[in-house]
Amino acid sequence: MMEQKHPYLRKDERRAMIAEAARGLILEKGYAALRTRDVASRVGINPSTLHFHVPTKASLVALVAETTRESFLALLPPAPDPARPALVQLRAETTAYHDSLRDHPELAACFAQLRQIAGTEPEVAELLDTFTQAWCQRYVEILTIGLTQGVFRADLKPLPAALALTGALTAFGPRAPDGLAMFWPVFDEIERGFLAAPPHRGEG
Amino acid sequence: MMEQKHPYLRKDERRAMIAEAARGLILEKGYAALRTRDVASRVGINPSTLHFHVPTKASLVALVAETTRESFLALLPPAPDPARPALVQLRAETTAYHDSLRDHPELAACFAQLRQIAGTEPEVAELLDTFTQAWCQRYVEILTIGLTQGVFRADLKPLPAALALTGALTAFGPRAPDGLAMFWPVFDEIERGFLAAPPHRGEG
DNA sequence: TCATGAATCAACCATATGATTGATTTCTGG
DNA sequence: CCAGAAATCAATCATATGGTTGATTCATGA
Incomplete structure (x- = not known):
């Protein structure tokens, strides 16, 4: 032994x-x-x-950033698909992120730490920006699909909406795995704001 | 001279x-x-x-945290007032934050840096948590006022909504003063999600 | 004016820290 | 099995770093 x-x-x-x-x-x-x-x-x-x-220490940080990104990407669900219900995909995408916070809190927390040194390490900044944009873009696509499916209000703008959602969810990164209690309430609230208003049936 | x-x-x-x-x-x-x-x-x-x-260096960090908080607090608008229109107050609250990012980007950026050492400096963690909660609470109160005024959809839950809004806006902290281009589009998108649906007038 | 305390400085200490050098051990293809 | 490549280690370097000590300069009130 x-x-x-x-x-x-x-x-x-x-x-x-x-x-x-x-x-x-x-x-x-x-x-x-x-x-x-x-x-x-x-x-x-x-x-x-x-x-x-x-x-060098800088290359150590770069190594951490790259491996963390790869681990993160491996946890993402399939790419957005126009043929599937947008609400299902939106929920799946968010669930994947939530579960990553619950099961691998080191990933998001590490990104939060690395973001602070992005100002002085261009390589890290580039990696984080690329990843963040790609992650946000997935939500943009899901929201766009939802618009064509008519499940979101017609005046919803995918990019601002995706930035709002990812921004709000990112705030949970440093708090995971504890501090996730408000995760779904927050998501649900944002989702309600995205949904198309149901047809009115007189004054309630 | x-x-x-x-x-x-x-x-x-x-x-x-x-x-x-x-x-x-x-x-x-x-x-x-x-x-x-x-x-x-x-x-x-x-x-x-x-x-x-x-x-000590720790007390230096504490000094920075305290003075930064005070500078931030000095930029906030008057406390929420049930007698004034919620939408006006919501806009004023957000404008104050936006202008702080534009005119004093060092404040939010400093907070973002300090947040990463909160894990090892309980004094800093306490200060940041208290401040963040107080800031979020202002939005909670404004949203609650808006509910009584009937300007928000009836199923809006103030705390999750405030967490979503502050979370999304906080994401702009490290990007200020550049990178504010999407600030108002993001806020407007969230605000649209909060508003009460206008009365239906038949299928459009 | 002058004694006292507050503020400042030069020099120094002990350790931390990223990195290098050159020898040593282990792995691997032939 | 063996020679060269790959991986590892002990020892060391040069500097960075937070903090201390004791003398010195300045401000202020009696």
């Missing part, structure tokens, strides 16, 4: 371990307290071995 | 300068890159003088 002391691993395997360790440390102590030594220690390797796999 | 080399200032004046310098550095380089030496240098004082006014 003894673990090997020094299992030599392939570079990509070691980099995956490094990324996970760094992400964990960022979540626990914040990016400001991220130390390459601590990452190496958590992985169980020498600091110089860390530098062999990840030459 | 020569500046005095060593103008001895009162403690509160110096602390105000220190807070402003620290906030500026946090915005320019991120909290992770905040150095007490850089703060002292920007103020134009010796690092040990900085420690005389602000004994």
Whole structure:
């Protein structure tokens, strides 16, 4: 049952371990307290071995950003489909995000941390902007589909509506997995605001 | 026109300068890159003088948080008033926030930076939570007033609606003062979702 | 004016920190 | 099995960093 002391691993395997360790440390102590030594220690390797796999701290951050994005993308539902009911797709898309907050809170929380350093790390800023835009675009498409299906009020504008929805949902990122109590009430409220008013049947 | 080399200032004046310098550095380089030496240098004082006014780095962060909150509060409009039209107050409240992003982008951006260290600085977390809740509560009250005035749809729930609105608007914080182009489209979209449907006049 | 306290500074300390160097161990293709 | 490539480590470097100490300068009221 003894673990090997020094299992030599392939570079990509070691980099995956490094990324996970760094992400964990960022979540626990914040990016400001991220130390390459601590990452190496958590992985169980020498600091110089860390530098062999990840030459600089900036590249370590880039690695964390890339792997986090990939993990996030893997959790998304199928792309919007004009043939399926928009309300179902909207609910599925939001559920996927909700479940990611519940089951993998480290992803959104890590993004929230990385967003703070986007101002000084153009590579990270580019990655986050691209991801955020792509994520918002999925909602834009679902809302557009819904408009053609007539399930949303006719004056709904997909882009502002998608920005409002993703903005509101993003606010839950740093609070997950606790603090999700208001997630569905908030979503439901926004959704009610999107829906077409049912036909009037006299004054109530 | 020569500046005095060593103008001895009162403690509160110096602390105000220190807070402003620290906030500026946090915005320019991120909290992770905040150095007490850089703060002292920007103020134009010796690092040990900085420690005389602000004994630890943690207290420096607390000072920044407190002064930022006070500056923010000073920009808010009068408290919600049941006697005034809710839509006017809602617009005024949001305009005050928008103008704060436009004219004092450092305030919201600083809050966004501080939020990432809330996990390790309970004092900062407490301050941010209190402020955020108080800010959201203002919208809750305005929306509640609007319900009694009948300007919002009857099934609107003030707290989820306020969380949705503040969440969506908060997303603009780190993007100010540029990146405000979608601010009003997003707000208008949310507001349309809040409004009571106008009386039907037959199928359109 | 002058004693007292407040504010400031130069020098320094102990440690943290990202990174490098060169030797050592393990893996792998032939 | 063996030689070269890949991965790892111990030791070290140069600097960054938060904080301390004790002397010095300035402001202020008696």
